[in-house]
Amino acid sequence: MISPFHILKKDLQTKARTGILYTQHGPVQTPVFMPVATQASVKALTSADLREVHAQCLLSNTYHLYLRPGTQTLKQLGGLHKFMKWDGSILTDSGGFQVYSLSQFRKISEEGVLFRSHHDGSKHLFTPENVIQFESEIGSDIWTMLDVCIHAKDPAKHDARAALEQTKRWAERAARAYQKTVPVQDITRTENGSYSVGNSLLFGIIQGAIFPDLRKEAALHMASLPTHGYCIGGLSLGETAEQMNESVLAVTDHLPESKPRYFMGLGTPVEILNCVERGVDMFDCVWPTRVARNGMVMTDEGRLNIKNACFRLDERPLDEHCDCFACRNYTRAYLSHLFRSGELASHRLLSMHNIRFLTRTMERVRAAITEGTFKSFKEDFIKKYQ
Structure with a gap:
């Protein structure tokens, strides 16, 4: 075959x-x-x-x-x-x-x-x-x-x-x-x-x-x-x-x-x-969308919980390195408001971001394998998310 x-x-x-x-x-x-x-x-x-x-x-x-x-x-x-x-x-x-x-x-x-x-x-x-x-x-x-x-x-x-x-x-x-x-x-x-x-x-x-x-x-x-x-x-x-x-x-x-x-x-x-x-x-x-519905967000700097009070006045995107729709258009403050208000739009936007985080991670994994740097990439990555 x-x-x-x-x-x-x-x-x-x-x-x-x-x-x-x-x-x-x-x-x-x-x-x-x-x-x-x-x-x-x-x-x-x-x-x-x-x-x-x-x-x-x-x-x-x-x-x-x-x-x-x-x-x-x-x-x-x-x-x-x-x-x-x-x-x-x-x-x-x-x-x-x-x-x-x-x-x-x-x-x-x-x-x-x-x-x-x-x-x-x-x-x-x-x-x-x-x-x-x-x-x-x-x-x-x-x-x-x-x-x-x-x-x-x-x-x-x-x-x-x-x-x-x-x-x-x-x-x-x-x-x-x-x-x-x-x-x-x-x-x-x-x-x-x-x-x-x-x-x-x-x-x-x-x-x-x-x-x-x-x-x-x-x-x-x-x-x-x-x-x-x-x-x-x-x-x-x-x-x-x-x-x-x-x-x-x-x-x-x-x-x-x-x-x-x-x-x-x-x-x-x-x-x-x-x-x-x-x-x-x-x-x-289902992990990236399930945790998104609970307010957890994956970023290049590690995890964050959008429910936390520190994000209520935060005008940065979820992840400054991310190109997803949520990061291009909305602030952490707005997404925190949506989530705490029970607005269903927060589920959509946070889910989009988390899935894009994983597809971006796979893009970087493929690049690291191609360049011969996968092992060091993995070690650096794990330090942020262990």
């Missing part, structure tokens, strides 16, 4: 690298942060806002879109891109984690996972095959496989082993379902070295909890399947930073370099840089 991923530069001191992932909706420069549009929307933001903050690729969720508005509805309306007026790339999570975390009832069998909707309690069945069908109906650029997720904090190894074995069997079925759904791999290399991609791509999800031997086994198994990239799932769920970093290395050490690696659900800046150092290329998280 042709990989539509081109590595541009490798860091000589770490496993960090820059690259371009080509999709139906254009190139995605990596390392990349993907804002989370779970239900076809990033909270408080429009698609125009996302273009403003230089988002390249969004993360949406099959579980949520399947339940509401329904994948057949999306297909009838021309697909998710047309539905939400977004012309960039979209990756859809298979929904395995949401089934695990949101459903009050779920029963895993060889066939798939039976669960009740968190909306109305109705019963539904996800299988490796129909999740591929649902993602096809959604029309996203990158599809992920159904997996079995367990809690990463202090799991029993026999439970992690059982979840991994089931995930491996489901992955094999999902790969076959993808090949039936997309029988012709329409990926060609152009004369200028880029790729033309005419179909959606397939990423497999690697499980194994916090056990390096299981993570290695999962990585080797997934590397044997015909996929375009890899997801690292089941982490950033309560385990220690040391456990997470060890688990990530156990995966990236055993995957081919020619395909992208995506850490699912990781979004704090320090954690992202730690994983870039270990060879991860793609990240998503």
Whole structure:
């Protein structure tokens, strides 16, 4: 299977690298942060806002879109891109984690996972095959496989082993379902070295909890399947930073370099840089918009809380180095007023700024890798945000 991923530069001191992932909706420069549009929307933001903050690729969720508005509805309306007026790339999570975390009832069998909707309690069945069908109906650029997720904090190894074995069997079925759904791999290399991609791509999800031997086994198994990239799932769920970093290395050490690696659900800046150092290329998280709705703002000088009294007369922008809409147009004093007054505009403006902070950070990460200064950049960055 042709990989539509081109590595541009490798860091000589770490496993960090820059690259371009080509999709139906254009190139995605990596390392990349993907804002989370779970239900076809990033909270408080429009698609125009996302273009403003230089988002390249969004993360949406099959579980949520399947339940509401329904994948057949999306297909009838021309697909998710047309539905939400977004012309960039979209990756859809298979929904395995949401089934695990949101459903009050779920029963895993060889066939798939039976669960009740968190909306109305109705019963539904996800299988490796129909999740591929649902993602096809959604029309996203990158599809992920159904997996079995367990809690990463202090799991029993026999439970992690059982979840991994089931995930491996489901992955094999999902790969076959993808090949039936997309029988012709329409990926060609152009004369200028880029790729033309005419179909959606397939990423497999690697499980194994916090056990390096299981993570290695999962990585080797997934590397044997015909996929375009890899997801690292089941982490950033309560385990220690040391456990997470060890688990990530156990995966990236055993995957081919020619395909992208995506850490699912990781979004704090320090954690992202730690994983870039270990060879991860793609990240998503609700963190920047969630903390924005609580008044936390990320800046080049560190964190600030816009609720604090010291900002009530502060006529500076949130960050003098930032080019986002909020920083170009408003003062800290005004944004502090909006937030303390409960005005919803504060959610939008602070969310735009925080996402732009992460996309700017990724731009600087890519530049540092290209220039051979990633390690020193990371050390300086961590001093501000630890």
